[in-house]
Amino acid sequence: MQRRTVNRTLRFPDRPHPRRAGENRRWEGVKRAAVRLADVAAQAQVSLATASRVLNSQGGYTGRPALRERVLAAAAELGYEPNFHAQALASATSTTIGLVLHDIRDAYFALMAGAIVRTAEAHGLFVTIVCTYRDPSQELKYVKLLRAQRPRAIIMAGSGFINRSAFEPIETELTRFEETGGVVVSVVGDRGVGHRIVLENESGSRELAHTLADLGHTRFAVATGPARLTTARDRLKGFRLGLQDRGLELPKGSVHHVDMTREGGLRLAELIAAQPERPTCVFAAFDVVAAGLIAGLQQNGVDVPGEVSVAGFGDIPLAAQITPALSTVSVPLELIGQQAVELAMVEDSSIRRSISIDGTVVMRASTAPVPARVAAHDG
Template sequence: MSRRKAPGEPGRTTIRDVARRAGVSVASVSRVLSGTYPVSDELRRKVLTVVRELDYVTNAHASSLAGGGTPTVAVLINDITGAAFTHVAKGVESAASLRGWLTLVGTTGDDPERELALLRLMRRQGVAAVILLGGAYDHDAYQLRMARFARSLDAAGSHLVLVGRPPLEGEVPATTVDYDNEGGAYAMASHVLSAGHRRVLVLPGHAELTTAQGRLRGARRAFETYGVPFDPGLVRHGYYDYEHGYGAVEESLRQRETFTAVLAGTDVVAAGAARALRAAGLRVPEDVSVVGYDDIPLAGQLTPQLTTVHVPYEEMGRAALRAVADRRQGGGRRRGGDAAHLVLGTHVVVRQSVGPPGAGGDHVRAPSVT
């Protein structure tokens, strides 16, 4: 096996070297690395194998530096431990590394002031784009703040990309990469209702969070479609964490609420809900069905495996980076065919956590926690 050429050596690895080793054209290598053209899985695998063997990405970094600096994107996330949006960050980083770009990650702690400070810092650093991940509290102050951020970054030659957040109103230089949040919740609630459940405990998330609002709208719309009365008294708002799932179910059982299924706003919330049911001596799904949202790896690791809504988080990250790259290639302007608001699809992943209601149907009352 030939050794890798060290960066800076005469005859340093080029895209032509990659094409020659892979036995494909330079154009094919370019298509694979840009990620903006459809290519076969076999071609992608062949090219990326050679890229790794020749350390081409590292050399691409050096070439970019010699040309005036490596493009850098900043990913800002509320909580870096949040399981779902870490996959978006992974998608951004993988797409950036293929182009020889760098990725910075910062956390805002859901603090508008820290978000503002980080955006200002990234603007001074001259990043190619700032990518904001996660839901938001969509009100007038938020719209005004984001519009100001977008225009400030645009004036500095950068760009704002919102991922999993609502699009900005009016003519604002920002790109939104979203997913069919409400549609996913509608499909999941429909799945639960089609199994025969009528009394469903709904844990959509924080009441003011746009993500939670969309998931609650989707669930209510499914109830309307099925002609089933929706009981607002079975809605429990809270954070997207394990503790909320556990506490909401525990409290509902203590209050002797009647329900045969739990519609959780995230897989992590669903895990907490399932644990609270087991602590009360109830089985999933024999006594109470539980579903989640996100389809993070945890969903397949629970017992029973969790039925949930798949969100293409990594693809959202890759799409966000592609939008930035396309903009730079177009001189900072969107090409005619580019959209400022991209929405990716969601779908239900059926596993083992949903069954029919107990023998008593809607009249089964879950026992209280003592």
């Protein structure tokens, strides 16, 4: 008996080809993976941090309902799927704030850091402090390390760098941190990442120049920090403009870039004391340098303020404790620290906050009217 072979093709019109179905699933996966959190934020017209909080908070978002609805609608339209692993990492350390500053030994930063720690503790938060000693490579390293720890916020406290290329890698890291829901607070003038607290260095030193010029001084010198730092640049610029407002100019060679330490002031004092025609007033862009100047001038037999007046910037506790007490621009460092933490706790970051802080001129015993004999000579 012969067997006949019958070739039959079974068709299932409603069932996709298995291989093609797999390909479709893979392509759909690629499309979903291509949708980033940044795409959702742009579609909803909110910040990256707000989009992250809405999508990664698992119902814990406490911001404006309208923003939440916009983000959810954008995510649904784009087919965005959240990264649950990143959510788990983020929620594990949400009670921590990272604080990046130059040097905790500097009284200026110590006051600010103390206020940040106290304010954070009052809100049940903990602060991790790292010091960079004004080294951009160290700053980049520590920002990366803090990102890995997944803090709630990173506060950048200290002078910016005039060379933008030095800060661009740091800015990139901070932006990535924001993309995963972190908050960035910058207590520096030139950095555009996150919320900003801007100390008006230029206007403060400009007002101080007016006050000192009104005492009759016409021969000035300035002790400022490294030229690469924005704080040093802005305080010098403001002081120069203030003198120009009074019809005065800083003579050539009268601007000294020194170490931002007491020792930097001591070394400059030796140079000034040896000059045949000294300035009648020296502005130090940092109080600690001014303290060194006063001590150094006195050690070299120069009376302060009888022969040379000295003024600073910052109003650290030392300013009122030395003899003679230092005239300076007072900066509300504790207020800055408190506001930095408050910005770090803002849930709705769709709008970047910017707070301007003004300094106040405080005149003490280290400055006096120019002696009559000197005024007559200069006149």
